[in-house]
Amino acid sequence: MNDKEIISEFIQLKQENDGLHILVRGISWPHPHEPVSSWTVASVLPQISSSQEVDVKIQKILDNKQYFQICQECGQRNPRGWMHNHVICQGCAEKNHGVVY
Ligand SMILES: [Zn+2]
Numbered sequence: 001m002n003d004k005e006i007i008s009e010f011i012q013l014k015q016e017n018d019g020l021h022i023l024v025r026g027i028s029w030p031h032p033h034e035p036v037s038s039w040t041v042a043s044v045l046p047q048i049s050s051s052q053e054v055d056v057k058i059q060k061i062l063d064n065k066q067y068f069q070i071c072q073e074c075g076q077r078n079p080r081g082w083m084h085n086h087v088i089c090q091g092c093a094e095k096n097h098g099v100v101y
Contacts, residue, residue, distance in 0.1 A: 003062060003077060010068075010079055011058055012039060020045040022057055024067050027081025032101070035081060042067065 001009070012023040023039040030036055042061045045053060062068050062077065070077050071089035073096060084093035093099035 001076060001078075006062065006068070006077055006079070007058060011061065013054065015047070016044075018044065019047055020049055020054065022054070022061060024061060025079070026067070027079055029081065037081075 010025040012025070014021040014023060021041050022043040022045065024042040025037050025039050027035045027037050042064075043057050045057060049057075066080070068077050068079055069083050069086065071083070071087070071092055073088050073092040076089065078089045082090050084090045084097075084099060088097075090099075090101055094101055
């Protein structure tokens with residue numbers, strides 16, 4: 001997934017009364033093979049923010065390890081729920097380390 005795909009899948013903008021909310025989709029695994037996603041507000045911008053300000057904020061969220069991490073094996077950015085640990089993603093854990101998901 002490139003950043004554009006990550007943004008379209010995992011980031012949402014919502015105009016609310018108190019400003020422009022930037023939501024991030026988090027993934028958790030209450031049961032194996034059954035991911036549950038939930039949206040949380042990562043940031044609130046003023047209503048009148050320019051699209052450039054919004055882009056800068058989105059980039060900051062992408063760089064925030066609380067939400068996304070870069071796998072050190074494939075170099076891809078992944079939502080935290082797709083990371084095997086803090087270093088590698090689930091895909092690499094499966095492919096390169098024999099971990100079964
Ligand atoms: Zn990887």
